[in-house]
Amino acid sequence: MSLNLAEKAQTAAELQANQRLTGRTPDALAADLGFTTAYLDDLLHLRPAIDPADVWLLRDHLEREVLTHGGTPVPYTVLTEPARAAATTWFNLRPLP
Template sequence: METVMSLNAEERARTAAELRANLELAGVGADLVGAELGFDGGRLAEALGVDDADPADVWVLRDHLEDLVVAVGRAPVPYSVLTEEARAAAERWFPLRKAPRRG
């Protein structure tokens, strides 16, 4: 059985906007981020859009983008839904993966 994000439409839209803002702040292309995560274009688009995405993909993308933004010396856009408190709840529902590290 596939697990889906249990967010309402407004939360999904806000999370997608935050992910895209951090992608822009990271200064790297979506293709590179997808390759680093092992996501093909469709899987990356789903994770960036949050809708119909595997929630573990959204979380690993969130963490990877945050790492990339920090690595270029910027402050990431904070996540209003995918907070550390939400991470604890998510871990009870599905396994989360560690984001790859550069360097």
């Protein structure tokens, strides 16, 4: 599954919006997932050389964190549940820790 430029921009905006809604620092979020802060930033901006499975892991983690803290996550328009079904066939998606 390869995203076009518009889908990448939309997904990055949604990830970043949900990151802000968590109220948690990038260092804390990165540590939750065993990522470096620099790699978390690469994921949030969908930079080259990231693992697509990590994007899905981050997506799920941010959504869970927003919900856990009583917020309403920004909906994902590209990384949807139907897209997850397709991504599962392409990438080694992992459950949240």
